[in-house]
Amino acid sequence: MKHSRQTFFFSPQIFGILLLVSFFVALIFAVLLGSENLRFSNLSRTEERILFDVRIPRVLLGAVVGASLAISGAGLQALLRNPLAEPYLLGVSSGAALGTAISFVVSVDLELIRPIFAFAGASLATFAVYQMAKSKAGMSVERLALSGIVVTTMLSSIIVLLTTLLDSTRLRSFTFWLLGDLSQGTKVGLYVVSFAALLGLFVMVSQARALNLMMIGERDAFDFGVEVNRVKFLVFITSSALVGVSVSASGSIGYVGLVVPHLVRLSVGSDNRYVLPFSMLAGAVFVVVADTIARVAIAPRELPVGAITAIIGAPMFIYLLKRT
Amino acid sequence: MIDVRNVCVAYDDFEVIKGVSFSVEAGKMVFLLGANGSGKSTILKALNGSLPIAKGEILFEAKPIQKFSRLEIARRIAVVAQESETRFPITVQEFVLSGRYAFSSAFSFDTEEDLEVATWCMKLCDLSGYEARLMNQLSGGERQRAVLARAFATQAPVLILDEPTNNLDLLHQISLFQLVKERCKNSLSCAVIVTHDLNLASEFADEIVLLKKGEMIAKGEPKQVLTEENLQDAFGIKVLLDENPVSKKTRVTLICENMIGSLRERSENLRLPAQL
Numbered sequence: 001m002k003h004s005r006q007t008f009f010f011s012p013q014i015f016g017i018l019l020l021v022s023f024f025v026a027l028i029f030a031v032l033l034g035s036e037n038l039r040f041s042n043l044s045r046t047e048e049r050i051l052f053d054v055r056i057p058r059v060l061l062g063a064v065v066g067a068s069l070a071i072s073g074a075g076l077q078a079l080l081r082n083p084l085a086e087p088y089l090l091g092v093s094s095g096a097a098l099g100t101a102i103s104f105v106v107s108v109d110l111e112l113i114r115p116i117f118a119f120a121g122a123s124l125a126t127f128a129v130y131q132m133a134k135s136k137a138g139m140s141v142e143r144l145a146l147s148g149i150v151v152t153t154m155l156s157s158i159i160v161l162l163t164t165l166l167d168s169t170r171l172r173s174f175t176f177w178l179l180g181d182l183s184q185g186t187k188v189g190l191y192v193v194s195f196a197a198l199l200g201l202f203v204m205v206s207q208a209r210a211l212n213l214m215m216i217g218e219r220d221a222f223d224f225g226v227e228v229n230r231v232k233f234l235v236f237i238t239s240s241a242l243v244g245v246s247v248s249a250s251g252s253i254g255y256v257g258l259v260v261p262h263l264v265r266l267s268v269g270s271d272n273r274y275v276l277p278f279s280m281l282a283g284a285v286f287v288v289v290a291d292t293i294a295r296v297a298i299a300p301r302e303l304p305v306g307a308i309t310a311i312i313g314a315p316m317f318i319y320l321l322k323r324t
Numbered sequence: 325m326i327d328v329r330n331v332c333v334a335y336d337d338f339e340v341i342k343g344v345s346f347s348v349e350a351g352k353m354v355f356l357l358g359a360n361g362s363g364k365s366t367i368l369k370a371l372n373g374s375l376p377i378a379k380g381e382i383l384f385e386a387k388p389i390q391k392f393s394r395l396e397i398a399r400r401i402a403v404v405a406q407e408s409e410t411r412f413p414i415t416v417q418e419f420v421l422s423g424r425y426a427f428s429s430a431f432s433f434d435t436e437e438d439l440e441v442a443t444w445c446m447k448l449c450d451l452s453g454y455e456a457r458l459m460n461q462l463s464g465g466e467r468q469r470a471v472l473a474r475a476f477a478t479q480a481p482v483l484i485l486d487e488p489t490n491n492l493d494l495l496h497q498i499s500l501f502q503l504v505k506e507r508c509k510n511s512l513s514c515a516v517i518v519t520h521d522l523n524l525a526s527e528f529a530d531e532i533v534l535l536k537k538g539e540m541i542a543k544g545e546p547k548q549v550l551t552e553e554n555l556q557d558a559f560g561i562k563v564l565l566d567e568n569p570v571s572k573k574t575r576v577t578l579i580c581e582n583m584i585g586s587l588r589e590r591s592e593n594l595r596l597p598a599q600l
Contacts, residue, residue: 007415007456083411209432213422216410222374223405224478225398225426270412273433 009267012274019281023063026285030059030292035299061185061193062291062305063284065246066256068197070283072239073257074264074275075204078211079235081218082141083262084320087122087243088254090144091151095125095240096247097178098155101162104174111188115196119244125151126240141321180253180306182291189249196245201280203238207231208272215270253290253306255313256283262320325350325482325514326371331380333363333370340366342538343380346531348482350512353505355525357518357549358535359559364518367535368484371516372401384482398426402480404471404488410459416470417455420446423474442477448503449473450496464491472500481513489519497521501528522576526550527568534558550574 010018032040034055038047069087076085076092087093099121103114132147159178166174177184210231213221222228246253260283261275268274287305290312294303326348333341341363348354356364369375370382373389382389384400392400402423420442421434428435434442446452449469459467468491475483483504489497504515505528519525525532525546532549534542536558542549555563561578568575 007413007458078412081411209422209425209428212418213425215412216414216419216422219374219405220422222394223372223398223403224423225395227394265413269418270414271418 008269012268012278015264015268015274015278016281019278019285022285023281026288026292027059027063030062030288031056033292033296035295035302057187057190058182058185058291059288061190061249062182062287064190064193064197065182065250065253066260066283066285066287067280068193068200068242068246068283069253069256070260070279070286071197071201071204071276072242073283074261074272074279075207075211075235076239076257077261078215078270078272078275079232080144081215082144083265084141084145084258084317086255086258086317087239088252088257089152089317090129090148091125091155092122092129092240092243093247093252093254094152094155094159095121095123095128096244097121097252098125098159098162099244100248101159101174101178104170105162105165111186112192115192115245115248118248119241121155122240122244122247123237125155126236130236176304177251179304180251180309181304182250182287182294183302185249193245193249196241197280200238200242201277203234204276205273207234208276211235211272211276212270215272251304251306253287254310255317256286256309258320259309259313259316260286262316325385326516327381327383327386328367328371329381329383331367331370331382332378333366333375334378339378340538341370344533344535344538344540345380346533346540346543348514348516348531350481350514351508352530353501353508353515353517353528354531354533355517355519355529356533356535357520357522357525357558361537362535362558363538364535365486366538368403368405368486368516368518371484372403373397395426398478398480400480401482401484402475402478404475404483404485406486406490409467414459415455416446416451416457416459416462416473417442419459419470420451420473420477423477426478441479442473445473445476446470448476450499465493465496468492469496476503476507481511483507483513483515483517485515485517485519487518487520489521489524497524504528522550522555522563523568526574526576527571547574550576 036050038051043051073086076087076090077083096118099117099119100114103117129147129151132150133144135143163171163174173184210221210226213224213226214231218228261279264275264278264282268278287309290308291305294305294308297303328344328346330343330345331341332339332343344367346354356367358364366375370377373392384392421438424434424438424441428438446454449472451469451473459470462470472488488500492500501524508514529546531544532546533540534549534554541557542554550565552563552565555561564577564579566575
């Protein structure tokens with residue numbers, strides 16, 4: 001007896017292999033391409049430094065950030081029974097951004113403190129949006145989206161107020177970062193994000209079967225043996241951590257958590273035991289590709305990667321909104 | 325298997341269940357009947373621990389239901405509640421397999437056994453060939469059958485069915501109750517069922533609990549409970565009772581005239597507007 005999966009484009013096995021291949025291809029191209037044309041056959045000192053200290057860490061950071069954002073989007077969507085839930089649109093990213101902005105302003109440049117501020121901000125924003133969207137009649141798509149907008153706009157205006165406290169050089173790097181920017185990543189940042197991503201993957205996947213039931217309905221999940229509140233807590237905390245840490249390293253890169261899980265579900269269906277890990281891989285590919293475009297499109301100048309993901313993601317949001 | 329002892333349930337300060345007692349033995353089907361708002365669904369929710377009880381106790385295998393964890397309850401009690409809809413593309417097979425949640429570890433994929441049970445349950449509910457169909461593309465009745473198949477797939481000894489015949493055509497209504505009956509007999513499991521179909525209840529019930537505004541007004545075998553006075557009292561309907569010539573069970577015939585009149589008695593100023 002086998003799973004019948006004619007309904008979707010790929011079997012999980014084939015899709016997994018395709019994703020792995022495209023992941024490595026994307027990594028290789030991202031390392032090869034850049035504003036500096038490196039002659040790989042014969043690297044000079046500076047070229048070596050560009051390659052190993054700048055480009056490779058940046059590509060890896062993009063991969064891990066993409067993976068984190070995508071998996072937290074996939075988890076939030078299943079938990080909230082809403083394919084439109086996304087950290088950026090729900091204000092979770094703004095919460096993380098505010099946390100980071102505060103650490104910018106008080107000049108806490110310790111690289112391990114920033115993610116913690118961001119995590120705290122993301123958690124608070126998640127909690128606020130959830131409380132606002134919840135009602136006796138359950139949680140409608142509209143309520144959730146509106147709550148996300150309110151929280152986002154409020155947090156953004158606080159961030160704008162905070163930026164008036166920054167001097168002009170820091171202001172420039174801050175605004176660029178705010179739009180989603182992988183160029184300011186550091187090695188420590190990369191380690192922190194990678195650690196969080198691995199931990200997040202582990203926790204999320206451990207909840208995959210529970211999320212399969214949550215996706216159908218909270219009552220269903222409860223009746224069939226899911227400790228609903230524990231799952232909610234775990235998924236909210238994990239996604240806040242993933243988003244917080246990512247944002248602290250690379251700013252708010254929007255729509256990754258929306259676009260990626262949606263495409264994965266179209267390809268292999270909604271079983272979270274596949275959707276979560278596949279979203280992670282696909283999210284990595286998505287951001288690495290978007291960042292490569294951001295680096296080379298108008299080289300030697302750069303675009304913020306968040307602008308590119310949003311240009312792809314926003315139309316998809318409208319399409320999904322029309323369909324649900 | 326289940327002992328409900330003098331149970332009261334309250335929403336905020338409003339008591340919706342006032343001292344209901346009944347017990348369900350292995351192999352039996354117990355039907356809860358009553359008008360809208362009589363507390364049938366509330367009792368079902370209390371039975372699997374989703375609603376706290378204010379007074380009394382619910383014993384499962386002689387142990388209070390609150391003493392069981394969610395997982396332990398789910399392994400013993402399967403629920404068919406009012407239908408659930410989802411915005412995600414979930415196949416019927418995935419949906420039915422989700423009923424196996426309480427039986428495997430968090431990280432595992434579906435085992436051969438899970439798949440076998442799911443296939444078997446889909447067959448029972450007349451869903452063979454539906455494996456790869458999407459839940460949100462089914463008709464209401466087909467979806468209801470998938471919900472039933474998922475409950476069967478738990479292999480839990482207790483079935484709790486809240487209006488399981490919703491949206492089902494006549495054949496599927498009867499075959500559903502037959503399935504449940506066979507399941508109860510063969511595996512010494514039991515079922516607690518809420519329905520509005522008095523005749524199906526009469527055909528299949530081992531015991532009927534009749535409720536009115538949260539109170540139990542009659543309890544016993546269908547022949548004892550389904551009387552003209554009881555049904556008048558519980559539903560405000562007039563009926564004609566005789567014997568079903570085939571099954572020799574009580575047959576309920578509704579007398580449909582003047583029913584608006586009896587609603588009018590209940591609320592004085594009810595008049596149909598002219599355009600109706």
